[in-house]
Amino acid sequence: VIAVVLGWFVAGRMLAPLQRITATARSIAGSTLHERIALAGPKDEIRELADTFDAMLQRLDKAFQAQSRFAANASHELRTPLAGMRTLLQVALAAPGEYRLEDLGPDLLTLNRRSTEITEALLVLARADHGAIAEEAVELDVLAREVCTQATPAAADAGVALTASVGRGRVLGDR
Incomplete structure (x- = not known):
């Protein structure tokens, strides 16, 4: 027991x-x-x-x-x-x-x-x-300027002045 x-x-x-x-x-x-x-x-x-x-x-x-x-x-x-x-x-x-x-x-x-x-x-x-x-070094300031350049004509058509003031920046990622 x-x-x-x-x-x-x-x-x-x-x-x-x-x-x-x-x-x-x-x-x-x-x-x-x-x-x-x-x-x-x-x-x-x-x-x-x-x-x-x-x-x-x-x-x-x-x-x-x-x-x-x-x-x-x-x-x-x-x-x-x-x-x-x-x-x-x-x-x-x-x-x-x-x-x-x-x-x-x-x-x-x-x-x-x-x-x-x-x-x-x-x-x-x-x-x-x-x-x-695959990650790569992406320059954020260059990318921001490119986007602003692409959007400038549409902004001008809408009567908007598009400006960008960016500092240098880098990130590891996908462009």
Whole structure:
């Protein structure tokens, strides 16, 4: 009887970490990937299992966060050109005699080009989140001046004076 009770007690103590792993896995499955088992104790097979599970949760959490950031960026960035195209089309349809395709076409093409550029940039972002892009030194001041030069004609057409005052800056990334 003593051996059975002692065996039951020892088995319970030996299986307690597995029960903790199971309980944590159940709670994580129902809520969030931020929790970890963080099992303390001797570096044995059970602790290795818990550490492996924690590492897997960390990778999954990073992947879900990257996916969430990508979706947020995509929806935010694409709203502006799509809203612009929609507005141009609604105005043209509201007064069809006043607007011709020759007048609206260039603006629609510009907005379409911008949507395409944003889509390409978001695809680069998706690859970056998975570590699949080559990084290079990018001169931010040169890049800012290029963007301002490209936008100057559209700004002038809108009656806006576009100026840029930039200092030198360099970042490691994708141009």
